[in-house]
Amino acid sequence: MEHSNHEAVIVSSHGDGGLMTQQLLQELFMPFFNNDWLAQADDAAFLQHRDEALAFSTDSFVVSPLFFPGGDIGKLAVCGTVNDLVVSGAKPLWLSAAFILPEGLSIKRLTRIVRSMAETARLLELPIVTGDTKVANTGDPENLFINTTGIGAVHPRTYLNASRLEAGDAIIITGTIADHGAAILASRLGLDVEELPASDCAPLCYLLDTLEPFLPRIKMMRDPTRGGVATTLKEIALAAGLDLVLEETALKINPRVQAIAESLGVDPLYLASEGRALIITSQEDAAGVIEALRLHPQGKESAIIGSVRPGKGNLCLKTNLGGTRMLQMLSGTPLPRIC
């Protein structure tokens, strides 16, 4: 346990969304901050105020580079918090935006980012109602950080909780995996531009609106960002105390994403998406959910990728060759600053 040693310091893997991030949260932050909201470890906190259920979610964006195929830190900062609210079953109502501006940042680049952020929010009819700007010498004029924090109204008939999972439930994803992570890694390494895949960075609210008739029976939604599909599903398996089985043949991956992952030696199951949802629902509802998702342009590639089984919190991958591999949370591969 690295941080019980008081000589220890923060390293980049503490920010990869995997095992070391979990350890930092559980061993350093939770002993001090522990309360029922944080113990839920959801993407948003549920706040009961008079007759109203609100969802509240915060995220800081430190993505490097600031501009990447398919998006930029401004678009990502709006989509990221919107998606955390949406997969928590809430309709986003208001957003805050807080900027930490690096000394030396080009005003022209900042203007592009602010425009992108404003356009994304405007398309969603989501007002940015309060903000803050600070300036710091962050070592690099491209080290811009944006925090967005959102408030949403929880859909009254929604109850998303890993405790509702049962053996036989279907695991659905709304599209290809790993596009955002591959786009960021490829941009960062300066790979040949023609070959770069685009990030899937997009708001999920419209796509998931199509699920309205199914909402009361949907058991769990998450967006597989930092740590990717594998880390997100492993967290759900542990929370449910059941095994999740992924079918490798059912996973869809853009060939350019696959090529980049192979050339870099990273597993696409651990690369982030920023415009996909994982949905767990009963076997009976699964076909209807897939049908509804596919009617929306963002959901055309929706597919059942696995199922819930009796067990103790394992995540298993049934490989193309018929074998079974146990998957753990992302560990030891430093993939920070993805979002």
Add this chain to the structure above:
Amino acid sequence: MEHSNHEAVIVSSHGDGGLMTQQLLQELFMPFFNNDWLAQADDAAFLQHRDEALAFSTDSFVVSPLFFPGGDIGKLAVCGTVNDLVVSGAKPLWLSAAFILPEGLSIKRLTRIVRSMAETARLLELPIVTGDTKVANTGDPENLFINTTGIGAVHPRTYLNASRLEAGDAIIITGTIADHGAAILASRLGLDVEELPASDCAPLCYLLDTLEPFLPRIKMMRDPTRGGVATTLKEIALAAGLDLVLEETALKINPRVQAIAESLGVDPLYLASEGRALIITSQEDAAGVIEALRLHPQGKESAIIGSVRPGKGNLCLKTNLGGTRMLQMLSGTPLPRIC
């Protein structure tokens, strides 16, 4: 106008809370984000949801050094957002906390900061309900950044707005000025420890609770953080379209703060407080407000420091020697990373 030039870059003065910060907001951010909430330019946004009025406020903390006499970035991150809600007439209900951890930050120091933050929140019975941690190489292992965003319930009988100001109103402050700014500057410069003044960093909720009977008639509250008393009052004068007159003889200043300001050649009217409120109320209520404030340990030094006059948005200082000096917003003196 520096940032209409697209060769221009962010400089530290953009973060001092003064004129350049205002220009950046008005000229770069507002054209994209403009809406009624942001146009109000208050410390918090007021959100009407069904029958409920909520206040929503965000702040990122980049203070350097992380530990200073009277506090640390953790305590400051809780008090700062709490105070923005409180001077907006709201009772803080929930807080989010998002950490950007620098690579190389000592886990021991992080633990002290998290403990301080949790203790401050616990004393206020204010739950930190959701959070985020990211890791970035920020150029220095002490470059830790914390965002807190808070939701409060607006006191139903409160209406704080510069448009309510009238000639004759009294300007009150709840204590000495410039303590926080002087403490930070002195710490940063490594001045002799015995001489360091302590920051006034403190939550204002208990002190301002004593004003409950006066709330409907209080016209304006602000905490004079970045940019100090002068910048905050100049902003109010401009928003009200009236002149504000400060009486130098009425301002209280800790002798050690005075000594540091003099030795550094900075005007204490532009140094931040992090535990004081400026209150503007009718002349008739002023004595009662002062009496109520002085009953509380944090308000013993409360005093009327000036008044509202007919005019066009000027801030005037009547000096000890009987002269009158016009005060502008902080401009050109780089005092960033105060909070």
